[in-house]
Amino acid sequence: MKKKITLKHIAKELDVSISTVSKALKNSEEISRDTKEKIQAFAKLYNYRPNNIAVSLKNKRTKNIGVIIPDIVHHFFATVISGVEKYANSLGYNVIVCLSDESFDKEVINMEMLANGSIDGFIMSLSSETQQKGDYNHIKEVTEQGIPLVLFDRVTNSVQCDKVIIDDQLGAYKATKKLLDMGKRNIALLTTEDYLSVGSERTRGYLRAHADSNIAVNDKNIFKMPTMEMEEALIRDFIANITLDALLCVNEIFAVFGLKVVKELGMKVPEEVSVIGFTDGLLSKYSNPSLTSIAQHGESMGETAAKMLIKRIEDESEEEEYFQTKIIEPTLIEREST
Amino acid sequence: MKKKITLKHIAKELDVSISTVSKALKNSEEISRDTKEKIQAFAKLYNYRPNNIAVSLKNKRTKNIGVIIPDIVHHFFATVISGVEKYANSLGYNVIVCLSDESFDKEVINMEMLANGSIDGFIMSLSSETQQKGDYNHIKEVTEQGIPLVLFDRVTNSVQCDKVIIDDQLGAYKATKKLLDMGKRNIALLTTEDYLSVGSERTRGYLRAHADSNIAVNDKNIFKMPTMEMEEALIRDFIANITLDALLCVNEIFAVFGLKVVKELGMKVPEEVSVIGFTDGLLSKYSNPSLTSIAQHGESMGETAAKMLIKRIEDESEEEEYFQTKIIEPTLIEREST
DNA sequence: TTGTACGCGTTATCAC
DNA sequence: GTGATAACGCGTACAA
Numbered sequence: 001m002k003k004k005i006t007l008k009h010i011a012k013e014l015d016v017s018i019s020t021v022s023k024a025l026k027n028s029e030e031i032s033r034d035t036k037e038k039i040q041a042f043a044k045l046y047n048y049r050p051n052n053i054a055v056s057l058k059n060k061r062t063k064n065i066g067v068i069i070p071d072i073v074h075h076f077f078a079t080v081i082s083g084v085e086k087y088a089n090s091l092g093y094n095v096i097v098c099l100s101d102e103s104f105d106k107e108v109i110n111m112e113m114l115a116n117g118s119i120d121g122f123i124m125s126l127s128s129e130t131q132q133k134g135d136y137n138h139i140k141e142v143t144e145q146g147i148p149l150v151l152f153d154r155v156t157n158s159v160q161c162d163k164v165i166i167d168d169q170l171g172a173y174k175a176t177k178k179l180l181d182m183g184k185r186n187i188a189l190l191t192t193e194d195y196l197s198v199g200s201e202r203t204r205g206y207l208r209a210h211a212d213s214n215i216a217v218n219d220k221n222i223f224k225m226p227t228m229e230m231e232e233a234l235i236r237d238f239i240a241n242i243t244l245d246a247l248l249c250v251n252e253i254f255a256v257f258g259l260k261v262v263k264e265l266g267m268k269v270p271e272e273v274s275v276i277g278f279t280d281g282l283l284s285k286y287s288n289p290s291l292t293s294i295a296q297h298g299e300s301m302g303e304t305a306a307k308m309l310i311k312r313i314e315d316e317s318e319e320e321e322y323f324q325t326k327i328i329e330p331t332l333i334e335r336e337s338t
Numbered sequence: 339m340k341k342k343i344t345l346k347h348i349a350k351e352l353d354v355s356i357s358t359v360s361k362a363l364k365n366s367e368e369i370s371r372d373t374k375e376k377i378q379a380f381a382k383l384y385n386y387r388p389n390n391i392a393v394s395l396k397n398k399r400t401k402n403i404g405v406i407i408p409d410i411v412h413h414f415f416a417t418v419i420s421g422v423e424k425y426a427n428s429l430g431y432n433v434i435v436c437l438s439d440e441s442f443d444k445e446v447i448n449m450e451m452l453a454n455g456s457i458d459g460f461i462m463s464l465s466s467e468t469q470q471k472g473d474y475n476h477i478k479e480v481t482e483q484g485i486p487l488v489l490f491d492r493v494t495n496s497v498q499c500d501k502v503i504i505d506d507q508l509g510a511y512k513a514t515k516k517l518l519d520m521g522k523r524n525i526a527l528l529t530t531e532d533y534l535s536v537g538s539e540r541t542r543g544y545l546r547a548h549a550d551s552n553i554a555v556n557d558k559n560i561f562k563m564p565t566m567e568m569e570e571a572l573i574r575d576f577i578a579n580i581t582l583d584a585l586l587c588v589n590e591i592f593a594v595f596g597l598k599v600v601k602e603l604g605m606k607v608p609e610e611v612s613v614i615g616f617t618d619g620l621l622s623k624y625s626n627p628s629l630t631s632i633a634q635h636g637e638s639m640g641e642t643a644a645k646m647l648i649k650r651i652e653d654e655s656e657e658e659e660y661f662q663t664k665i666i667e668p669t670l671i672e673r674e675s676t
Numbered sequence: 677t678t679g680t681a682c683g684c685g686t687t688a689t690c691a692c
Numbered sequence: 693g694t695g696a697t698a699a700c701g702c703g704t705a706c707a708a
Contacts, residue, residue: 001484004454006685017695022687032693047479053395053455054685057700062391064434064456072419073620078410085410085437089444094451096402097435099423106427113432117342117391117701118402141385146339256624263626282411286594288601288626344701355679360703370677392701395684455685680707691696 005046014042056117064094065309066119068110070102070127070154070228075252075281076298077125080152083302084123091310093120102228104129108138115141121148121309123302126156128228132195134158148312150305153296154197155325162308163325164301168198171294171330172205175248175276178332180213184246184274189222190235190258191250199224202250202278230254236261245273252279256287259337274338280331289336297328304328343384352380394455402432403647404457406448408440408465408492408566413590413619414636415463418490421640422461429648431458440566442467446476453479459486459647461640464494466566470533472496486650488643491634492535493663500646501663502639506536509632509668510543513586513614516670518551522584522612527560528573528596529588537562540588540616568592574599583611590617594625597675612676618669627674635666642666 007025011018016035024031024039025048031039056062065088069077085095096119100107107127114122122142130136136158143149143161152164179187189206192199203222210217223238225231230253239247239261247262249255255277259269267273269289277284280295304326345363349356354373362369362377363386369377394400403426407415423433434457438445445465452460460480468474474496481487481499490502517525527544530537541560548555561576563569568591577585577599585600587593593615597607605611607627615622618633642664 002482004483007687008685018685019687019696020694023694026687030693035693049450049454050687051455051685052451053391053400054700055687056391057395057684057702058686058688060700072410072416072423073413075411078416081410081435082437085435089436089448092451094434094436094456096432097419097423098427098432099420110427112387113390113430116387117389118432144340145342253620253624256620260624260626282591283620283624286591286598286621287624288598345703346701356701357680357703358678361678364703368677373677388703389701392684393703395686395700396702396704398684678708680705682703682705684702685700687699689696689698692694 004051005048006051010039010042010046010048014039062118062120063092064096064119065306066096066098066111066114066122066124068098068100068107068114068122068124070100070125072097072099074279075283076153076279076296079281079298080125080302080305083299083304084306085302086299087303087306088310093306093310100127100130102128104133104135111138111142115145115147119147120313121150123150123152123305123309125152126154126197128154128196131156131197134195148309150309150312152301152305156197160323162312162323164305164308164328165325166296166301166328166330168201168330169205169208171278171296171332172202172248173209174205174330174332175294176206176209177213178338179246179248179274179276180209180215182246182274182338185215186218186221186242186244187246187248188239188242188244189248190225190238190254191222192225192228194224196228199250206248225254230257232257240265247273247275249275249277252277252281252283252291252293255291255293256283259287259289259291270337276332276338280333284333284335287337292335292338293333295331295333297331301328342389343386344389348377348380348384348386352377400456400458401430402434402457403644404434404436404449404452404460404462406436406438406445406452406460406462408438408463410435410437412617413621414491414617414634417619417636418463418640418643421637421642422644423640424637425641425644426648431644431648438465438468440465440467442471442473449476449480453483453485457485458651459488461488461490461643461647463490464492464535466492466534469494469535472533486647488647488650490639490643494535498661500650500661502643502646502666503663504634504639504666504668506539506668507543507546509616509634509670510540510586511547512543512668512670513632514544514547515551516676517584517586517612517614518547518553520584520612520676523553524556524559524580524582525584525586526577526580526582527586528563528576528592529560530563530566532562534566537588544586563592568595570595578603585611585613587613587615590615590619590621590629590631593629593631594621597625597627597629608675614670614676618671622671622673625675630673630676631671633669633671635669639666
């Protein structure tokens with residue numbers, strides 16, 4: 001087992017000082033060609049690499065980005081991670097992923113863990129429990145310490161920081177409008193309780209589309225799921241007890257399951273009932289019939305968030321405190337279900 | 339902006355030495371009650387937390403685990419991450435995720451980046467390109483440095499280390515046997531080239547099941563995809579040019595798409611053609627009809643891997659070099675497609 | 677009971 | 693051209 005080699009080892013072996021080695025490896029002009037060559041050859045031979053931890057301690061820069069998301073199994077979050085990863089890696093940053101599991105406590109613990117020097121900045125999406133409680137002190141503490149933060153997707157006005165979101169209202173509006181224009185008049189909406197920022201925005205878009213078309217909304221056609229959890233029975237009940245000619249869902253899991261229920265109840269898709277979901281993931285693409293859906297562009301969201309964060313991290317002039325909110329436009333992907 | 343507070347600050351503020359502060363915060367017996375109380379109160383007030391980086395440098399322990407996977411969008415890998423995360427976090431470890439994107443080079447770069455002190459150990463699944471090249475030097479270097487490593491799912495015999503896999507051969511065997519027992523005689527197999535360890539194992543299971551039942555295999559019924567990529571045209575061609583009464587696929591994306599093609603070609607599922615896939619993810623669960631599939635238990639795989647790794651990390655007695663391979667038994671989940 | 681000194685690995689400054 | 697020294701923040705053996 002050959003242990004990791006350090007500057008000290010090289011120095012001793014070659015009988016020079018540590019600082020000489022350090023400079024030589026940086027190709028400093030101060031060092032003679034001979035010495036440099038000797039040291040560089042030796043370092044290459046033993047595959048010397050500076051210890052990241054020591055460098056971090058010295059520079060007060062870790063080159064790590066902390067990403068906290070509620071859940072990794074949802075396709076949307078996975079794509080965001082992927083986007084963050086790509087951009088961050090290209091600039092030499094690592095990505096530390098923590099899952100809050102939709103729990104306030106886990107979110108707090110993870111943030112604290114990372115905030116003590118492990119990372120240079122955060123990218124996060126709030127857990128549903130956090131949004132429900134409306135308690136953002138753990139986040140404020142972090143920003144007050146001067147650690148840059150970018151919130152995405154599930155955000156809040158209570159925290160001053162950079163944000164990346166999609167225009168959820170517009171997404172829902174577009175989808176609803178399309179359905180209305182197709183002549184649908186009984187569009188069921190399967191959304192979440194209002195404390196989830198995205199749920200309430202999407203509900204708003206649905207309502208606005210109706211208002212714009214001067215079409216009344218039947219309250220019975222709207223169902224707000226208590227959490228992001230799939231509760232099949234609730235969805236079954238909802239759909240079975242209304243008459244609908246279209247179904248709009250706030251995520252693709254709800255959508256694909258809703259689609260299934262609709263078919264089981266004997267309605268034809270898309271002939272009798274059209275279905276549209278949010279998140280253009282594999283589920284939408286490969287469901288049967290394939291789902292028309294509102295793409296949230298997770299990868300580009302992740303990339304944008306990473307870009308904003310790294311800019312903040314590397315920007316020395318910590319003067320200006322104006323924060324930006326980037327809004328990504330959702331896209332309607334039409335498939336077989338409409 | 340209140341900067342992060344250090345022992346030094348506290349010491350200066352309270353006019354004691356740094357070591358006194360350090361000891362007091364650890365509730366050392368050496369320090370008088372008065373001093374301890376004073377220091378602890380002050381620390382709590384200013385929300386003191388030790389700097390992880392400094393502690394890491396000192397202890398040569400980062401409490402970070404590096405996870406390298408080919409891809410995060412595949413449901414299977416996402417569940418593994420989730421399993422690793424849960425177990426690791428419960429013991430105070432962070433998880434650093436890197437994606438190799440099925441690329442050898444990215445895999446090497448990421449490993450090197452993390453190996454220089456950022457993590458205490460690796461959990462990884464080989465990229466397809468790495469398996470194809472059969473070049474494992476970057477991995478051997480890491481293990482030779484004494485960094486613990488656990489390989490999962492896509493593994494190789496060329497590297498000596500702990501491993502967690504599912505019994506892929508058995509999984510395919512079970513599925514094939516079931517189909518044969520149902521009277522199916524033209525079972526198409528949609529797999530990958532043999533260089534992918536899981537693909538070749540699954541193919542083997544398929545063949546063994548036929549042999550055990552004394553049923554000849556028609557070579558035309560086996561198609562090996564060149565990569566893990568979905569290439570819709572290839573799958574279409576394959577299925578259109580054979581006669582089949584069942585379809586077995588090595589992952590759920592292939593399966594759900596295969597299902598679609600079969601239906602488009604006018605065959606009824608499951609009446610005329612049965613379909614079974616690997617990976618019991620959301621796609622399988624919510625496809626239409628829902629897919630019978632072989633569960634790989636990703637979450638428990640992740641948890642097992644994390645458990646093995648952390649044990650290795652925390653085990654001081656680096657004597658014994660016997661490595662384990664944990665084999666998780668796949669489960670056949672029966673749904674509507676068979 | 678408290679403080680001094682040292683080391684973890686690196687880098688930057690300054691002295692020779 | 694080379695080397696000694698200090699510093700990043702923490703913890704601990706040892707000295708006072």
